[in-house]
Amino acid sequence: MTTSKREFLKMAGSGALLVGMSPILGACAGVTRSDFEPRRGKAAKIEGLEPAMADILFLASLAPSGHNMQPWFVKRINPYEYVIGIDKARLLPAVDPENRESMLSIGAFVENLCSAASSFGYDARVEVIGTSATDENLVKLTLTKTTPSDFPISRINSRRTVKKGFQNRPLSADHADTLTAVWPGHIFYFNQESRHVKCLADWTAEAFRYQTFRDDAQRELANCIRLSKSDALKYGYGLTTESMEITGFAGWYVRTFMNNEDVMGASFRNQGIDLYAAMAQEGAGWIIIMSEGNTVADLIETGRRFERMALMVREMGIAIHPMTQILEEKQWRDQYTSLHRSAIKPQFILRVGYLDSYPDPVSIRRPVERFLQA
Ligand SMILES: Cc1cc2nc3c(=O)[nH]c(=O)nc-3n(C[C@H](O)[C@H](O)[C@H](O)COP(=O)(O)O)c2cc1C
CATH class of the missing domain: 3.40.109.10 (NADH Oxidase)
Structure with missing residues (x-):
């Protein structure tokens, strides 16, 4: 993407071009579930x-x-x-x-x-x-x-996963207790004031930056992005502009003027890095889920507990955003795990926060017949 396109996107993101355009935006919304x-x-x-x-x-x-x-x-x-x-x-x-x-x-x-x-x-x-x-x-x-x-x-x-618009007030003691009680001794909440959280936000931004410039990882992401409605319907899996929360005019711009190859360009990468770093600073704090081991049974059980918690949060007005890059990139994973007893394995790093209004789910799914082997 050229610099002028980037400037254009920035203006779109800042709302400068949005005044009076809501009827048009409604008509050009991205594909959703x-x-x-x-x-x-x-x-x-x-x-x-x-x-x-x-x-x-x-x-x-x-x-x-x-x-x-x-x-x-x-x-x-x-x-x-x-x-x-x-x-x-x-x-x-x-x-x-x-x-x-x-x-x-x-x-x-x-x-x-x-x-x-x-x-x-x-x-x-x-x-x-x-x-x-x-x-x-x-x-x-x-x-x-x-x-x-x-x-x-x-x-x-x-x-659904929500990534933007988190309030900065901490979780209430009741909510924090209800969520950590889903798996006592394995789920931990840290509010924004804790030293732990400062590390998590900074390291997440650094690990994301490193990963974004790792070409194989960025190529994998590019291959998952469904910019057109026909691709979204054809595949039924992967990420759409709506699920990445690139909405409104910016979403329309990306779907209309960009292709999957642009995801490999410096401009897309740099904007993603800035956005992710800003998101990492927002919210009530972070929830970490630990397991005892890395066996198949441990991982299935951890995924189950995570989902049990994820199914509860909407009613509390709380958003959950998994930010996994610390665990994906060796340098940060080693740094992070060295702070914990070796018997305990961090499996989920989740940013949490209250929302003003909770959006509906948008991410696409394959129909059952495509993952069922009768
Ligand atoms: C194991 C796991 C890791 C994930 N890691 C990330 C991540 O690092 N960053 C992110 O933005 N979303 C992450 N997600 C959220 C997924 O992108 C999201 O679940 C998917 O796009 C489907 O959207 P939905 O949760 O709204 O249905 C992760 C989800 C899971 C289950």
Whole structure:
């Protein structure tokens, strides 16, 4: 992107060009989840699959994942037995060479699945069958009919990652206690005043900068970005301007005048670095989730606890933004882990904060039939 384009984008971002343009902006909004008919909260009918199970799998797929890669597949053994595995075509080797984040994402998928199943009247028994990060089959799921729970499915439908507009006031003691109680001894909250947080914000910005100029990592990101509606609909996974929170006129500009190759350019990289560094300074503080080990079972359990927490925060008006670069880049990971006992493994670094108004989910999803192996 040229310097003049960059200046133009800056003006767009600052709002200078937005006055009086709202009707036009409405008409040129980017693709969001609601554009994916018939996937508005319900799965399409799938031959050979009970309608309740199609809905349960659809709800499971609303789980978060790194770069929205949705690294899961589901094998149907019979109506009550399923195997959940890791889709090797959907990994992120440049930023996640050991599949740690993919397994955390699959843990979040399993958590959504179990919660959704309970509200449809199924008890889901989870057995971790994977023993190494390279195993394809990770979890065996057995369903038995039971009384429906009162778990509100709306929590799954309305969960989303939020990155911008965090207030700087700390979490209330009640909210902090409720969230850390999701996994006592593993989930820790640090408010903005703590020394820990100053390190987290600075190191996150540094690690992000380093990663942004690592070409293989930036190429991986560029390959995940869906600028056109047709690409978003074709792939059903990856990042859109809306999910990266490049909205309004800036989003329209990026979708209209940029292509995936521009993501490799210095201008896109530098703007991303400035934005990420500014975001890292905002909010109520950070939540860290630690596990005892790095086995498949540890990572699935950690992903489940993360999602259990993520499903609670909207009702409290709290946003969660995973910022993972410290754990992805060796220099910062070593620095960070050296501050902790070696028996404890940091798995999630999450910025949290209250929002004035909570936006609806926008990230795209593949339809169930694309990740189901009947
Ligand atoms: C393991 C994991 C790591 C993630 N790391 C980051 C990150 O470093 N930066 C970021 O902006 N979002 C990160 N995310 C958020 C994803 O980009 C987001 O979940 C995905 O785009 C889907 O959007 P949704 O959560 O709104 O459904 C991460 C999510 C997971 C599960």
